[in-house]
Amino acid sequence: MKLLRFTEGGTTRIGKLVGDDVIDLSGVAGVGASMRQLLTDLPALREVLEAARGPAYRLDKVRLAAPIDDPQKYLAIGLNYKAHAEEARAAGVPIPSSQLWFNKQVSCITGPYDPIEYPRVVEKLDYEIEMGVVIGKRCRNVKASDARSVIAGYFVTNDVSARDWQNRSPTFTLGKSFDTHGPIGPWITTDDEVDDPLALEMVLKVNGETRQQKSTGDMIYDIYAQIEYLSTVMTLEPGDILATGTPEGVGMALGKLLKAGDVVRAEIEALGFIENEVVAAG
Incomplete structure (x- = not known):
């Protein structure tokens, strides 16, 4: 997967890139606002994240943020x-x-x-x-x-x-x-x-x-x-x-x-x- 953070409609959320589409993962149970937490939970969430298919936005219509903004080191x-x-x-x-x-x-x-x-x-x-x-x-x-x-x-x-x-x-x-x-x-x-x-x-x-x-x-x-x-x-x-x-x-x-x-x-x-x-x- 290509995991990212994107801003759309004034809100920054976690998503994944599929082709030229950004799939919003914020509605998936267990996905919050922190990429660091998502990486911690990734082994348990991987299957459902890979299956997620929407909502979707065109890549050129959103603004990409730093993929992780809260690392400890x-x-x-x-x-x-x-x-x-x-x-x-x-x-x-x-x-x-x-x-x-x-x-x-x-x-x-x-x-x-x-x-x-x-x-x-x-x-x-x-x-x-x-x-x-x-x-x-x-x-x-x-x-x-x-x-x-x-x-x-x-x-x-x-x-x-x-x-x-x-x-x-x-x-x-x-x-x-x-x-x-x-x-x-x-x-x-x-x-x-x-x-x-x-x-x-x-x-x-x-x-x-x-x-x-x-x-x-x-x-x-x-x-x-x-x-x-x-x-x-x-x-x-x-x-x-x-x-x-x-x-x-x-x-x-x-x-x-x-x-x-x-x-x-x-x-x-x-x-x-x-x-x-x-x-x-x-």
Whole structure:
């Protein structure tokens, strides 16, 4: 399934995408307003959700919201593609010897087609296409060989980065967490619909110019190793988001940072695309 949140008639509800139609799932018993809760209950609700056929709205007649707006955690891994790690090292950033994780505060989350704000206090704004993994089962100490069993699904994310703020501190959190700097979507494609999440083509374009293009198979630490590593430290909960790394071609390395008016489109094979305009913050 492709699970989403959509706004129609002034109300935001949970639905699923079937072809070009958004099927409203809000009338299904057990479906409330929280995607996080739905993912928790998904094993029990899956059969009835898959059978649901209405009410329906055309996709182009509704506004898609962030597919999950209330995760407990939004964790992101840095320098997880070899060529990106090398371009970062060329800029003076040392390559870590283990997985490098940081928080994006959940307040940064915004919709798949909503604007990205360029704050007045930021001087260097950048993009990073990443595959987002959504946890579907409460888990701890998961072996990499079992990690796929705790994944609910996947979506596209842009780890928007204020580089000047990122570099002010030993941790990346502030530079990664400005409001609107976490566009995600357009929906959650459930794991059963993705043959191999480690063989998906990613493309990011700015104003139509390709800046990043790489397969998810080029990760240094794949998504299963990531889940094993994180779950050694903390309990992962349904709805938790993992941003799994970006390939080379970020604006910082190319000398092509974002500016107001730019349109950033991030697309991942089988998962759809998000597209966001950069706007000056008021």
